Ligand SMILES: NC(=O)c1ccc[n+]([C@@H]2O[C@H](COP(=O)([O-])OP(=O)(O)OC[C@H]3O[C@@H](n4cnc5c(N)ncnc54)[C@H](O)[C@@H]3O)[C@@H](O)[C@H]2O)c1
């Protein structure tokens with residue numbers, strides 16, 4: 001059985017320890033030769049790297065595990081690159097959330113003005129990283145889930161049009177399917193979803209039972225109406241995520257035909273969301289006081305003990321399992337179905353061909369074979385076309401260094417929708433982002 005070489009970019013991520021645990025546990029199904037962590041922040045990565053050393057030493061000493069800040073060491077001979085960088089880290093995420101919120105606009109990691117700022121930061125570093133990877137690992141599969149995936153995917157499509165081994169993917173659609181399976185009381189593998197949209201902006205039209213072909217969405221609609229909606233891993237979630245999933249019920253009361261992605265609520269109920277977001281305590285504060293604190297405390301505890309035996313309390317969430325599953329589908333040509341991001345080219349028949357859309361696909365060694373959904377109804381088409389235009393203008397602004405395109409993008413964004421506000425928030429974001437941004441003239 002071939003053993004694979006894998007690098008995780010953003011080795012200092014709060015999600016890395018969970019990934020390491022999952023990789024370790026899955027050694028029989030997905031044996032590794034080498035696992036490397038890479039980060040530009042060596043200090044942040046160090047405790048996670050040291051934890052990883054102990055974890056593999058104790059559980060899978062045959063795997064060559066290391067961590068580095070050296071590009072050549074990170075990428076040479078890699079088969080898969082897992083991309084999970086957060087450019088500007090939580091300090092900049094906080095500003096993405098708080099600058100707009102203090103102006104009465106939605107401030108969030110991937111949507112609205114915050115998503116725009118994160119998009120420009122990520123684009124710059126992701127393009128650089130892909131050039132670095134291709135220098136040392138021309139054949140490696142690049143699995144990107146660094147956010148905002150919609151903007152990153154559009155930017156990479158333009159910069160690397162012939163590179164067929166970059167896959168942009170998000171686990172939120174699968175998380176909704178897993179959550180639906182909890183409501184329906186079945187294994188999530190039983191559900192075969194039909195989905196259309198953009199990243200963090202889409203809908204399920206059907207949830208078929210793979211064995212019988214029955215569409216379980218009508219039944220799920222009734223359950224959600226009666227009992228609301230919970231994430232599959234509700235017991236591990238912070239309150240803000242429970243609220244986010246809970247709001248799926250309201251979305252389905254108002255727009256019952258399809259099951260929405262949880263992110264749709266920002267676009268459909270911006271005023272409600274604004275009333276419930278606190279500009280002085282945002283998701284970044286919750287993550288810093290929760291996941292980030294827990295992860296680093298746990299790593300340090302293990303380092304101090306010099307062993308992981310009997311100590312590892314790190315949460316292995318569905319996110320890591322999902323991304324590893326994606327890599328295995330490619331490695332073993334399994335052609336399993338996942339919801340992925342790809343160029344439209346008629347998949348959503350009544351939307352522009354060059355939009356980066358999110359749909360179900362079979363995934364194997366030759367990449368995704370996506371499934372078309374035909375024409376989508378006018379309501380959804382209207383919402384999505386506005387968003388595609390915003391995303392494309394954001395990427396235009398990056399490549400053309402154009403302040404004007406950035407202003408157009410933000411004016412068109414449904415969560416801003418006003419040129420004066422757009423200019424005001426753009427100027428504040430430019431100032432706050434400094435060299436993280438391209439020059440916008
Ligand atoms: N799409 C999904 O399903 C999904 C799910 C979870 C997280 N994410 C994404 O994963 C990323 C990590 O999230 P987190 O909350 O753990 O963030 P984090 O801040 O804990 O970790 C991100 C790491 O990236 C590093 N980094 C920044 N710029 C880099 C660069 N140019 N090269 C290499 N490393 C760099 C940082 O130093 C940091 O250690 C984010 O982009 C987040 O949005 C995506």
Ligand SMILES: O=P(O)(O)OC[C@H]1O[C@H](O[C@H]2[C@H](O)[C@@H](O)[C@@H](O)O[C@@H]2CO)[C@H](O)[C@@H](O)[C@@H]1O
Pocket residue numbers: 109147170171172175283287317318319320
């Ligand atoms: O606010 P955060 O940092 O907790 O999460 C932001 C990310 O949220 C989604 O990812 C979920 C993921 O779907 C779930 O499986 C679990 O692992 O938690 C993740 C984070 O809570 C979203 O899809 C990502 O794009 C966001 O970055």
Ligand SMILES: [Mn+2]
Pocket residue numbers: 149170171172200
């Ligand atoms: Mn996502």
